[in-house]
Amino acid sequence: MKVIIDCFGPDLGPGVMIEGASLYAAEKDFYPIFIGNEDQIKEELSKHSFKDYEIIHTDTYIENTEEPTRALRKKKDSSLVMALSLLKEGRADAVLSAGSTGGLLAGGLFLIGRKEGVERACLPVPIPKAKGHVCLLDAGANVDCSVDVIHSFAKMGSDYVRKVYSVNQPKVYLLNIGLEPGKGNKQTKESFDRLSQDPDLNFKGNIEARDVFNTDADVIVCDGFVGNIFLKSMEGFAEFIFSNFKSFLVKDSGAQEKNPLSEKMFQLKNMFDYKNVGAVPLLGIKGLVFKAHGSSNAKAIYSSLKQIDQAVDHKLADEF
Amino acid sequence: MKVIIDCFGPDLGPGVMIEGASLYAAEKDFYPIFIGNEDQIKEELSKHSFKDYEIIHTDTYIENTEEPTRALRKKKDSSLVMALSLLKEGRADAVLSAGSTGGLLAGGLFLIGRKEGVERACLPVPIPKAKGHVCLLDAGANVDCSVDVIHSFAKMGSDYVRKVYSVNQPKVYLLNIGLEPGKGNKQTKESFDRLSQDPDLNFKGNIEARDVFNTDADVIVCDGFVGNIFLKSMEGFAEFIFSNFKSFLVKDSGAQEKNPLSEKMFQLKNMFDYKNVGAVPLLGIKGLVFKAHGSSNAKAIYSSLKQIDQAVDHKLADEF
Numbered sequence: 329m330k331v332i333i334d335c336f337g338p339d340l341g342p343g344v345m346i347e348g349a350s351l352y353a354a355e356k357d358f359y360p361i362f363i364g365n366e367d368q369i370k371e372e373l374s375k376h377s378f379k380d381y382e383i384i385h386t387d388t389y390i391e392n393t394e395e396p397t398r399a400l401r402k403k404k405d406s407s408l409v410m411a412l413s414l415l416k417e418g419r420a421d422a423v424l425s426a427g428s429t430g431g432l433l434a435g436g437l438f439l440i441g442r443k444e445g446v447e448r449a450c451l452p453v454p455i456p457k458a459k460g461h462v463c464l465l466d467a468g469a470n471v472d473c474s475v476d477v478i479h480s481f482a483k484m485g486s487d488y489v490r491k492v493y494s495v496n497q498p499k500v501y502l503l504n505i506g507l508e509p510g511k512g513n514k515q516t517k518e519s520f521d522r523l524s525q526d527p528d529l530n531f532k533g534n535i536e537a538r539d540v541f542n543t544d545a546d547v548i549v550c551d552g553f554v555g556n557i558f559l560k561s562m563e564g565f566a567e568f569i570f571s572n573f574k575s576f577l578v579k580d581s582g583a584q585e586k587n588p589l590s591e592k593m594f595q596l597k598n599m600f601d602y603k604n605v606g607a608v609p610l611l612g613i614k615g616l617v618f619k620a621h622g623s624s625n626a627k628a629i630y631s632s633l634k635q636i637d638q639a640v641d642h643k644l645a646d647e648f
Numbered sequence: 649m650k651v652i653i654d655c656f657g658p659d660l661g662p663g664v665m666i667e668g669a670s671l672y673a674a675e676k677d678f679y680p681i682f683i684g685n686e687d688q689i690k691e692e693l694s695k696h697s698f699k700d701y702e703i704i705h706t707d708t709y710i711e712n713t714e715e716p717t718r719a720l721r722k723k724k725d726s727s728l729v730m731a732l733s734l735l736k737e738g739r740a741d742a743v744l745s746a747g748s749t750g751g752l753l754a755g756g757l758f759l760i761g762r763k764e765g766v767e768r769a770c771l772p773v774p775i776p777k778a779k780g781h782v783c784l785l786d787a788g789a790n791v792d793c794s795v796d797v798i799h800s801f802a803k804m805g806s807d808y809v810r811k812v813y814s815v816n817q818p819k820v821y822l823l824n825i826g827l828e829p830g831k832g833n834k835q836t837k838e839s840f841d842r843l844s845q846d847p848d849l850n851f852k853g854n855i856e857a858r859d860v861f862n863t864d865a866d867v868i869v870c871d872g873f874v875g876n877i878f879l880k881s882m883e884g885f886a887e888f889i890f891s892n893f894k895s896f897l898v899k900d901s902g903a904q905e906k907n908p909l910s911e912k913m914f915q916l917k918n919m920f921d922y923k924n925v926g927a928v929p930l931l932g933i934k935g936l937v938f939k940a941h942g943s944s945n946a947k948a949i950y951s952s953l954k955q956i957d958q959a960v961d962h963k964l965a966d967e968f
Contacts, residue, residue: 393828458888468825471833505788505876508713513791513873537877538884553833554877556825557857561881564858568778569889572916573909589893589909596892 329640330420331633335364336389336407337427339623343372345426348629350376356637361420363407364389386410389427392622396430400438408432412439415615421640422616424607424632426624433469436613446612447477450552451619452488453559453608455540456599462545463489464503465611468556478502478519478549482529484611485547491642498546501535503554509533515551523549537561566600606631609639616640649960650740651953655684656709656727657747659943663692665746668949670696676957681740683727684709706730709747712942716750720758728752732759735935741960742936744927744952746944753789756933766932767797770872771939772808773879773928775860776919782865783809784823785931788876798822798839798869802849804931805867811962818866821855823874829853835871843869857881886920926951929959936960 333349335342342364349360359380362369366385373381388406390399400409411423412435425432429451436449448470454461465481466473473481482500489498502519504512509520511534523531535543537558550558573593606628607618616639620632653669655662662684669680679700682689686705693701708726710719720729731743732755745752749771756769768790774781785801786793793801802820809818822839824832829840831854843851855863857878870878893913926948927938936959940952 395830471825503877505791505873505880510715513871516873536884537880538887540881541884541888551833553825553836554874557823557874557877558881560825560857561860561878562885564856564861565882565885567858568861569916572912589913592892593909596889 329422329637330359330361331636332361332363332411332414332420332423334389334407334411334423334425334427335362335369337425337622338620338629340625342368344624344626345424345629346372346376347626348624349633350378351626351630352633353378358633358637361414363411384410384414390431392428392430394428394431396428396434397438399428399431400435406431408435409439412436412617415617416440422618422636424618424620424629424636426620426622426629429469429619432617432619433610436610436615436617440613440615440617443612443614445480446484447480448473449610449612450481450484451608452485452547452611453555454605455548455559455562457541457543462540462543462548464540464548464550464555464559466550466552466555467559468552470552472553473515473551475515475518475522478515478551479522479526480612481549482523482526482531482547485549486529488609488611489546492639493546495546497530499544500529500531500547500549501533501543501545502531503537503540503548503550503558504534505536507534507536519549562600566597570597570600606635649742649957650679650681651956652681652683652731652734652740652743654709654727654731654743654745654747655682655689657745657942658940658949660945662688664944664946665744665949666692666696667946668944669953670698671946671950672953673698678953678957681734683731704730704734710751712748712750714748714751716748716754717758719748719751720755726751728755729759732756732937735937736760742938742956744938744940744949744956746940746942746949749789749939752930752937752939756930756935756937760933760935760937763932763934765800766804767800768793769930769932770801770804771928772805772867772931773875774925775868775879775882777861777863782860782863782868784868784870784875784879786870786872786875787879788872790872792873793835793871795835795838795842798835798871799842799846800932801869802843802846802851802867805869806849808929808931809866812959813866815866817850819864820849820851820867820869821853821863821865822851823857823860823868823870823878824854825856827854827856839869882920886917890917890920926955 333345335345338344361382363384369383388403390406390408408431415423433449450466452463452465453467455464465485486498489495504516607620610617653665655665658664681702683704689703710726710728728751735743753769770786772783772785773787775784785805806818809815824836927940930937
């Protein structure tokens, strides 16, 4: 497996991409193509032992604050544009990036190309629930979505869950502010009607944000603005709760082993830790592009490469 | 103080309204006017000792699932319409209801009347944060808001926080999916520009959902759809986390006294307990109408009456 690794993007710097790759290379043969500042990459590489690799130098990258389409046009030598162009040329099996989500989505569409019937690419974010995960899309990339776009999220989400998690008839819900049909804003009312009319979807109706953690849903669809508010409320609240206990546990060292309450707390904290999720694939484009969290550490990058390996093995690029 | 108490609405039945009123009456003289089923109210009243009260009988009420405007027109003899009409006639100082939020908002506007310059009434929901609360509006009543409406939320929220919490120049933020100006959807981009241009507002820019719990904001404004998603994500996540510990604590009885970790957990749970909030006033209308949570218990109703008393004392009906 050849993976193009964009070394710009992680909050913790390029080191986490290289350390993550080294952790994975210790387990399984793979060929990383690192894109980024050559000196920095070489310095990081010197800390690990790699058999095979390639470095492609650039000092340019797309920042999170840039308008994606403009940045893609202007920065042809950015790590992201180079990575996606190389994938398009068939130089590798997949791209892994922790960089700009907007840049990756727009780049995926413009440089790799969208699949037939797809209007916008999106990222299926796994939300932990009492048992397993539910796949939320879209979670921030696409705002002001038309009903067509929401409908395509439902179809892509269903396909993804069916193929990756082997769920036969994925249950699809619409994130809304009430359960009854007719609740919500203009967008959700119209989306409800559209989703209800698609016989190929196993559409189960509206779901409220408070019920997500105990739902039987496999897929939840919504406008990306709404999905992002949901996701970040959850992240913020989790951080708030766990930080309260962190300061407490630091004082009481070793408590996590002895105290069953702290054990439970650690278990929950783990459940909501993005590092255990790894990366998510861009849905709707003709290639395997994986987005890792900006705050990824080496362990998260290692998990991402494991997922990519499975996706390459199962030829998932043809599937979603 | 005379308060019209709508006995239809609480999930736990009319008993909580009457028990809450009795708790408050034990502390301070007040005259409740109970609206609801007379037999039920009398039965509940027999469990407590009230000096002065009045009962107005009706068996009709507006359900949460009903379209508010239609319900108000059709159900002239509903507890909500009767309560608001009596307030309009000057028969009491305030109305307290745990019933349909939509019905209360629409009824407030149509039956009590909106203040000058106000387009839609709204509820300022207090969100707990590391220190104190931040006031979120709107939290679900008004969806598909125009920029004018978002702007009026900012003005009403500022006035409310200034007068009730004595904050001099309340810091106002816009709930969005990025911090920089230009982030978000069409609605938030336009609202950002509008709020920035109002010299009377202390507008501090965008805030992301994950930062709400540690913010210096006094007021956060957003479309009601978005506010409701935020609020219910928080509620759902809190319930999920605390329920995990509840089952644990039941087995380990008495642990809350001995274990500092459980003490911390109880303290946090308390922080996110709506029962400690009481009720919130409807902003933008010419009268004091308070909305209590549907799941209120007697303690929540008692707190609500305490708040109403303060509002009446301070003549807040003229102020917001």
